[in-house]
Amino acid sequence: MSLTRAASILAVCWVLCSVAAPAAVAPVAAAPSEMSEPATDATVTDATRSPxxxxxxxxxxxxxxxxxxxxxxxxxxxxxxxxxxxxxxxxxxxxxxxxxxxxxxxxxxxxxxxxxxxxxxxxxxxxxxxxxxxxxxxxxxxxxxxxxxxxxxxxxxxxxxxxxxxxxxxxxxxxxxxxxxxxRGLSLRDPVSTGPANATAFVLPDDPGVVRETLRSADERILLAGYTFSSTRVADALVAAHRRGVRVRVLVEGSPVGGVSTRQADALARLARAGVAVRVVSGSRARFDYHHAKYAVADETALVSTENWKPTGTGGRKNRGWGVRVEGGRTAEELAAVFEHDFGGADAVSWRRYRRGRTFAESSPPEGDFPRRVAAESVAVEEVRVLTAPGNAGSAVVERFDGAERSIDVLAPRMDPDGRFFDALRRAANRGVRVRILLSNAWYDEEANAALVNRTETLRERGYDIEARIARPDGRFGKVHAKGAVVDGERTFVGSLNWNDRAATENREVVLELVGEDPASYYAAAFDADWRASEPGGGWWGTKTKTTATLALGALCSLALATWVTKKTVRFDG
CATH class of the missing domain: 2.60.40 (Immunoglobulin-like)
Known part of the structure; x- marks a missing residue:
C-alpha cells in the first residue's frame, strides 16, 4: 500500500468520524491556547505543590x-x-x-x-x-x-x-x-455576605466591553487576579491606568496547563516595564495547585468572571462565559482582602524573578468574532456572598444543590461523574428537582462529556429528572468555558470553580453567589438560549449512537492503518 493510499484511508476515516460525532475523538495533548485550564481530578500535577x-x-x-x-x-x-x-x-x-x-x-x-x-x-x-x-x-x-x-x-x-x-x-x-x-501562609476563609448591591450581569463573547469599561474607570486602584493573562486590550487598560496614577497590581498562575505562552510572557513583561507590580504564584511551596481565580477590583467595584484574561476569554473572541460587575465597596473590599492575602505570600514572586532562565510555549493567535445576542443588563442583587477555595466554595455550592426544590441549571466545561457536585445533582434529580447540565463542545472534552450525557440518560430511564447536553455553538460562540449555575430561579453562582473536587480543595478559586430573582432571570435566559440551541437529534443520531458509531469507525480505521503499518514493517525488516 502506498503512502498516498494510506493518507486516503486516514482522510476518509477522519471525515466519517467527524460526521458521526463532531470532535468526539480521543483526546491528545492540547495546545496551550486550546486547553489551558486544569481539567479534572485526574489532572497530573506537581505533588510538591499540593496541600x-x-x-x-x-x-x-x-x-x-x-x-x-x-x-x-x-x-x-x-x-x-x-x-x-x-x-x-x-x-x-x-x-x-x-x-x-x-x-x-x-x-x-x-x-x-x-x-x-x-x-x-x-x-x-x-x-x-x-x-x-x-x-x-x-x-x-x-x-x-x-x-x-x-x-x-x-x-x-x-x-x-x-x-x-x-x-x-x-x-x-x-x-x-x-x-x-x-x-503556612494560607488562611482558609469562611463565606462572607456583603449584603445587597447593584450589579451588571453579562455573558461572553457577547459583551466584553464591561471588562474594559471597569478597568478604564478606575481612579485609585486595580487589583487583577488571574490564571492566565495575554489580552493586549486589558494590558493597554492597565498601562494607561498606571500612567494616570492608579495603583495597579497583577497576580497570575506560574504553571498553567500547557505552560506560560509567549503571548502571556510578552504581556506581563510589558506591564512590568511600565511599572505595574506583577507577581506569579510559583515554586515548590506554592499554597495552591493552581491560582485559578478570575477577578478584579477597580476602586470600589468588583468584577468576577468565569474567563481568563486573554482574547478568547474576557476579550470576547471565543468562549461562552459568564461575568458580573458588583458596585459598592463591601464586595470589592472582601475581594481586595483575598488579593492581599495571595499577593503577599512567599510563593508570589515578581515577574522579573520568575522569568529568569525560562522558555515559553508558542501560542495561537486570537480566534474569530461573534454576534452580540445577549446584552449586559443592570440587576438588583438582594445579597452577594463571596465564596473562595480552598475553604468554602465547594461545600457552599453542594449545600445549595442539596437544598434545591424546583430546578438547577449548570453550565460547565466538564463535570466529574464520580465527584460530589454530580452526586448532589443526582440527589436533587432523584427528589424531583429538574436538573439540566450543559457541557463543553471542545474536542478535548467531548468524549468524556458524551459519557456523562449517556450516564444522565440512564438515570432518566430510572426516573431521575436530569438531562445533560453537549453545547452546539452554532456561530454564537466557540466553546463553553463558563462555570455557572442557577438554583430555583433565585440563586446564581458565577466564578472560576470547575465542578470537580480537586478544584474545590486545592485551587485558589473565587465565586460570587448572587441571591435574587433579578440576576437569576438574566443568567437563566442566557442558559435557556444555549440549551435550546443544543437540542439533541440535530444530526443523524442521538449521542449514544454517535459515540458508539465513532468508536466503531475508529476501530475500523485503526485496523486498516495497523494492517498497512504491519505490511510496511515486515517489508522494511525483511
Missing part, C-alpha cells in the same frame, strides 16, 4: 440539625512540625467558648485548657509559639508527634471534640475544620 488532603477525621460539636456549632468548644487546628529546632513553638488551637473544665489529650498526657479567651493556642513553648500564631497563647505541656496524632478535647471528662492527623509535612498546619493540611 495534602486527608479523609474526614475530625468530630466537633454540632447543633441538632447537624450544622457546626460555632460557639461550642472545638479543636480548630494543630501545628506539630514548625521549621524550628525540636519543633519549638508547636501548638494546638482550641475554641473554648468561655467554657471551664476543658482538658486536651494526645493519648499520653492531659493538659488543662483555661478559658482565658474564646480561642487560644495551647503550646509547651509559648514564647516561640507567639511568633507563629496571632492567637492568644497559653502554656501547657503537650508534645505533638510529627508521625500522626489523635487529639481529644473533653469537658468534665466527656468528649466534646476530637481530630486525628497523619504524618505532618514541614511547616504545614492541620486544619481540623477542613480535615486537611494547609501550607
Amino acid at each position: 495534602t488532603a486527608t479523609p474526614n477525621a475530625t468530630r466537633n460539636a454540632s447543633a441538632e440539625d447537624g450544622t457546626p456549632n460555632a460557639s461550642a468548644p472545638a479543636i480548630l487546628s494543630a501545628y506539630p512540625n514548625p521549621l524550628t529546632d525540636g519543633d519549638a513553638g508547636e501548638y494546638v488551637v482550641v475554641r473554648t467558648g468561655g467554657t471551664a473544665n476543658l482538658t486536651l489529650s494526645d493519648g499520653e498526657s492531659n493538659v488543662s485548657v483555661p478559658p482565658d479567651a474564646d480561642v487560644v493556642a495551647v503550646a509547651s513553648d509559648p514564647v516561640r509559639a507567639r511568633n507563629l500564631t496571632d492567637r492568644p497563647v497559653v502554656a501547657a505541656r503537650l508534645d505533638l508527634s510529627n508521625a500522626g496524632e489523635r487529639l481529644v478535647l473533653r469537658r468534665g471528662g466527656v468528649v466534646v471534640a476530637e481530630t486525628t492527623y497523619g504524618r505532618a509535612p514541614d511547616a504545614e498546619r492541620w486544619n481540623a475544620t477542613a480535615d486537611r493540611w494547609v501550607p
